[in-house]
Amino acid sequence: MVWDPRVWSLLVEALWETLYMVGVSLALSALFGIPLGVLLVITGPRHIRPNAALHNILSVIINAGRSIPFIILLVAIVPFTRLLVGTSIGTTGAMVPLTVGAIPFVARVVESAILEVEWGVIEAAQAMGATTWQIIVKVLIPEAMSGLVLGLTITAVSLVSYSAMAGAVGGGGLGDLAVRYGYQRFRGDIMLATVLVLVILVQGIQSLGDWLARRLSHR
Amino acid sequence: MAETMIRLSNVTKIYGHGDGQVVALRDVSLEVKKGEIFGIIGLSGAGKSTLIRCINRLEVPQRGTIEIGGRDITKLNGRELREARRGIGMIFQHFNLLSSRTVFGNVAFPLEVAGVDRAELRKRVKELVDLVGLSDKLYAYPSQLSGGQKQRVGIARALANRPGVLLCDEATSALDPETTKSILNLLRDVNRRLELTIVLITHEMNVIKEICDTVAVIENGQIVENGPVVEVFANPRTSTARRFIKGVLHTEIPEEIRQRKLIVHREGCVGKTVRISFIGQSAGEPVISSLIRRFDVDVNIIYANLDLIKETPFGSLIVEIVGPDDNVEGSLQYLADQGLKIEVLNGVGPTGLESAG
Numbered sequence: 001m002v003w004d005p006r007v008w009s010l011l012v013e014a015l016w017e018t019l020y021m022v023g024v025s026l027a028l029s030a031l032f033g034i035p036l037g038v039l040l041v042i043t044g045p046r047h048i049r050p051n052a053a054l055h056n057i058l059s060v061i062i063n064a065g066r067s068i069p070f071i072i073l074l075v076a077i078v079p080f081t082r083l084l085v086g087t088s089i090g091t092t093g094a095m096v097p098l099t100v101g102a103i104p105f106v107a108r109v110v111e112s113a114i115l116e117v118e119w120g121v122i123e124a125a126q127a128m129g130a131t132t133w134q135i136i137v138k139v140l141i142p143e144a145m146s147g148l149v150l151g152l153t154i155t156a157v158s159l160v161s162y163s164a165m166a167g168a169v170g171g172g173g174l175g176d177l178a179v180r181y182g183y184q185r186f187r188g189d190i191m192l193a194t195v196l197v198l199v200i201l202v203q204g205i206q207s208l209g210d211w212l213a214r215r216l217s218h219r
Numbered sequence: 220m221a222e223t224m225i226r227l228s229n230v231t232k233i234y235g236h237g238d239g240q241v242v243a244l245r246d247v248s249l250e251v252k253k254g255e256i257f258g259i260i261g262l263s264g265a266g267k268s269t270l271i272r273c274i275n276r277l278e279v280p281q282r283g284t285i286e287i288g289g290r291d292i293t294k295l296n297g298r299e300l301r302e303a304r305r306g307i308g309m310i311f312q313h314f315n316l317l318s319s320r321t322v323f324g325n326v327a328f329p330l331e332v333a334g335v336d337r338a339e340l341r342k343r344v345k346e347l348v349d350l351v352g353l354s355d356k357l358y359a360y361p362s363q364l365s366g367g368q369k370q371r372v373g374i375a376r377a378l379a380n381r382p383g384v385l386l387c388d389e390a391t392s393a394l395d396p397e398t399t400k401s402i403l404n405l406l407r408d409v410n411r412r413l414e415l416t417i418v419l420i421t422h423e424m425n426v427i428k429e430i431c432d433t434v435a436v437i438e439n440g441q442i443v444e445n446g447p448v449v450e451v452f453a454n455p456r457t458s459t460a461r462r463f464i465k466g467v468l469h470t471e472i473p474e475e476i477r478q479r480k481l482i483v484h485r486e487g488c489v490g491k492t493v494r495i496s497f498i499g500q501s502a503g504e505p506v507i508s509s510l511i512r513r514f515d516v517d518v519n520i521i522y523a524n525l526d527l528i529k530e531t532p533f534g535s536l537i538v539e540i541v542g543p544d545d546n547v548e549g550s551l552q553y554l555a556d557q558g559l560k561i562e563v564l565n566g567v568g569p570t571g572l573e574s575a576g
Contacts (some may be wrong), residue, residue, distance in 0.1 A: 124315035127275050127386075128329040128376075129304035138328065142319040218360040219318050 007190060010177060015197055017091050017172040022159045025095050029102035029159075030152060036062070036103065037110025038136055048122065049132055058107075065104035070162050073101050074169060094171030098162055106155050113147030114140050146217035153209025157202050174198050223286075224384060224416040225251040225274060230283030232269050232440075243269040244280065245440040251433070253383075256410055256417040258431035258448070260424060260463055266440040267420040271386050274418060275307045276300060288383060305333050308377030312389035314369040316361040322348060322372050323357050329379040347375040351405060367398035374405060378413070385409070387419035391426060403429045424463040428452070428528050436460045449531050453498050453560075468526055468533070472564075476522045476537060481567045483541055485517070490541040490567040492521075493551065496560040498533050506557055507538070514550045516542030537564070 036058065042048050043055040068076070074097045078088040081096040117140055125139045141148070164175020174194050182191025232244040243266045251257045261267040272278040273285060276292055285292045287307065295303055316325050326347050330340045348354055351371040361369055370390060377385055387406070391399040407430045410417050421427065427434050427448060434451050436444040436459055444451060444460045452468060455461045472494070483490040495506075511518055518538050525534035540547050555561050 118315070120311060120313055120315040121317060123277060124309070124311060125328070125332075127277060127304055127307070127309040128332055128380075129301040130332045131301065134332055138331065139317065143317060145319060216319075218362055 007193065010181070010190070011174075011193060011197060014172060014174045014177040014194070015201070017176075018160065018163055018174045018201070021091055021095055021098060021163045021166060021171065021173055022156060025098035025102055025159055026152065026156050028095075028099040029106045029155065032099075033103045033106025033155075034110050034141075034148070036107040038114060038140065040107060040111045041114045041140070042132065042136070048126070048135055062104040062107050065101070066108070068101075070097070070101050071165050071168065073097050074165065089170045091166075091172050093169055094163070094166035094173075098159060098166065101162060102155055102159055105158065106152070109151030109155060110144075110148060113144040113151050116147050117143040146213045146219075149209055149213040149216060153206060153213070156205050156209070160198065160202055160205070174201070221252040221254060223250050224253040224255075224288060225257075225418065226284075226286040227270075227273070228284045228286075230270075230273060230280045230285060232266075232273060232278060232280040242440050244273070247283070247437075247440070247442055249435055249442055249445060251416060251418055253416055254410070254414050255432040256407070256419065256430050258427040258434045259418070259420045259437055260422065260427055260434060261420070261437035262422060265437045267422075267437050268388060269440075270437065271388050271418060271420045274384075274386055275304055275309060305329070305380045306382050307384045307386060308380075308382040309386040309388065310370065310373040310377050310390045312392045314361070314366075314373045314393075316369055316372055316376075318361055321358045321360055322353060322364070322375075325361070325372050326375045326379060329376060333380050343379065344375075347379055350378070350409070351375045365398075366394050367401060370394065370398075370402050371405065374402075374409070378409065378415075381413075383416060385415050385417045387417060389420060389422070392421065392423070399423075399426070400429070406430060424467040427463075428467050428526075430529060432529065436463065449498055449528050449533065452528050452533060453496070472522065472537065477564075479521065481539055481565060483567050485541055487543065488541055489544045489547050490539055491547055491551070492537065492539050492564040492566070493554075494535055494537050494562040494564055495554055496535045496562070497558075498528075499531050506554065506559070507536075510540075510550050510553060513553065514542060514546040516540050516546050516550055 040055065040058050040062070043051040043058070045052065045055075074094075077097055077100060081088040081093055084096055085092050087093045121143060122135060122139055125135050130138065161175070163171065163173045164178070166173055167176025167179055174197055178191050178194040181187045182194060228248050230244055230247045231242070234241045234243055247270060259267045259270060269278055273280050274287070274292070276285075280293065283293070287303065290303065292300070292303055317328065320328065323344055326344045327340055330343060335343065345354075348357055351374050353368060353371050353375070356364065356368060361372065364372065373390070390406075391402050394402060403426060406417060409415055410430075419426065419431070431448050433446065434448045435442050436451075436457065438459050443457045444455065451460060452464055455464055481490050481492050507518055507520070510516065518540055520536060520538050522537035523534070524536075525532060527533065540550050542550070551561055551563070
C-alpha cells in the first residue's frame with residue numbers, strides 16, 4: 001500500500017536521487033552551456049565578435065549533440081563516463097550523460113535569451129569604449145538574466161524527464177522507481193504516487209523559475 | 220575663430236556589395252568647431268545616422284578620414300579606439316539604457332568601463348545625476364522613468380567620462396514637444412557649462428532652430444548646404460533647406476496680405492508696400508519710428524512676424540510707406556543702410572496707377 005512506510009522511504013530516496021542528478025547536471029551543463037551559448041551569439045554575423053568559421057563549427061556541434069537520442073547517448077559515452085567519474089553505472093554514472101546531453105540544449109537556450117538583448121544597448125556599451133569581455137559580463141548576461149533563468153528552468157524540467165531514462169544504467173530516481181515498481185511489478189499505487197511526486201516537482205521547478213525570472217526582470 | 224574639434228574629409232560609406240550596393244555617404248567633408256552645437260538635418264534615409272555613427276566609428280567608412288581633436292579615428296587599433304570613445308559621449312533616440320541597472324548603475328557603467336575606483340565613481344555619479352536633475356530617482360529602474368527622464372539618464376551617462384564631444388543620434392525624436400524643449404535646454408546648458416562640442420542629427424528643423432550654431436543639410440548621402448544657422452535660415456540655397464525652414468519659420472506672406480490693394484490717400488504722394496527682413500540686433504532698434512520722424516512718411520504696418528533662431532531675433536515686417544516720392548526713396552535707402560533686407564512688393568504712383576514692384 002502507498003501508506004506503507006517502506007513505500008515512503010522508497011519515494012523519498014528516489015526523489016533525493018532525482019534532485020541530486022538534476023541539480024548537479026543542471027549546474028554543470030550551465031557552467032559549460034552558458035559560455036558556449038554566449039560564444040555562439042557573439043561570433044554570429046553582425047554581432048560584437050563576428051567569426052563565421054567558429055560560429056558554424058559551434059552550431060554544427062551543438063546540433064549534432066542535440067540530435068542524438070538520450071538513451072543512445074547514455075550508452076554511447078560509457079567509456080568517457082568511466083574515464084571521468086570511474087563508473088558508468090549508478091546515480092553518479094548517469095550524471096555524466098545527463099550533463100553532456102544538456103550542454104547543447106543550454107547553449108541554444110542561452111543563445112535565444114542573449115539574442116533578445118536589444119542591439120542598441122550593446123552598441124551604447126561599444127560607444128562607451130567597453131571591451132568584449134565587459135560587454136558580455138556587464139551587458140549581455142545581466143540584460144538576459146530573466147530569459148536565462150527561464151531557459152534554465154526549461155532545462156531543469158527536461159533533465160527531470162531525461163533522468164527517468166537513467167534507470168537503464170541503475171541511476172535510480174523517480175522515473176526509475178515508477179518503471180521498476182509501478183510497471184514491472186504491477187504496483188499501480190507506487191506508479192501513481194511517483195507520477196504525482198514528479199508532477200509536483202516539475203510544477204515546483206517551473207514556479208520557482210517563473211518567480212525568479214519575474215524578480216530579475218526590470219523591463 | 221575657434222579651433223576645429225572634428226574634421227571629416229571625403230568620407231564615403233557604402234553598404235552591401237555589387238548590385239545591392241547603397242551609397243550612404245558620398246564624399247562628405249565637414250568641420251565642427253570646438254564648443255559649438257552642430258546640427259545635421261535630413262530626411263530619413265539621407266545618411267545622417269550613418270554620418271554621426273562614423274564619428275565614433277560605430278560605422279566604418281570605406282574612404283576618408285575622421286579627425287577628432289587632431290587624431291584620425293579611422294586609423295586607431297582596438298584599444299586606442301576604446302580609449303578614444305571614452306572621450307566621445309553619445310545619446311540615442313531610444314535611450315539604450317540597461318534595463319537591469321538603476322539610474323545609478325547606468326550612469327556608473329562608463330565609469331566602470333574606464334576603471335574608475337569605487338569612491339570616485341560614487342561621487343561622480345551623484346554629481347552627474349544632480350546635473351541632469353534626477354537626484355530623487357537615483358535607484359529607480361529605467362522602466363519606472365518617463366521618456367524625458369530616460370534621456371536625462373542617457374545624457375548623464377554620456378557625460379560621465381568628461382568627454383569633449385557629445386553625439387546626439389535623434390535624441391529628441393521619441394519625445395513630445397514639451398519634453399524635447401527641456402532636453403534641448405539641458406543640452407544647451409551642458410554645452411555652455413562644460414564647453415562641450417555637440418553634434419546632433421535630427422529631422423526636425425525646430426531642434427536646429429532652438430540650439431544649433433551651425434547646420435548642415437544632408438540629402439542622398441551628400442552635404443548640400445552648410446553654414447551658420449542664422450545664415451542658412453535667412454538665405455537657404457537649396458530647396459531641401461527651404462522645405463525644412465518653411466516648417467518652422469512663417470516666412471510666407473499670407474495670401475490676403477499679398478492681394479491687398481494699396482491705396483494712397485495723401486495727395487501727390489507715392490505708396491510702396493515693402494517687406495523688411497531682419498536678423499539679429501536691428502530687431503531691437505526703433506527703426507520704424509525714426510523712419511517716420513526723419514522722412515515725414517506714413518508707415519502702416521500690415522504684417523509682422525518675429526521668431527528666434529537660437530537667441531537671434533529673426534523676422535519680417537510688411538509695411539506700406541506713403542509719402543512724397545523722394546522721401547519714400549530716402550526711407551528705403553535708410554532701411555537698407557540699417558542692414559535690413561528690403562524688398563518692394565508693389566507700389567502706387569502719384570497718379571494712382573499701380574505698378575509692379
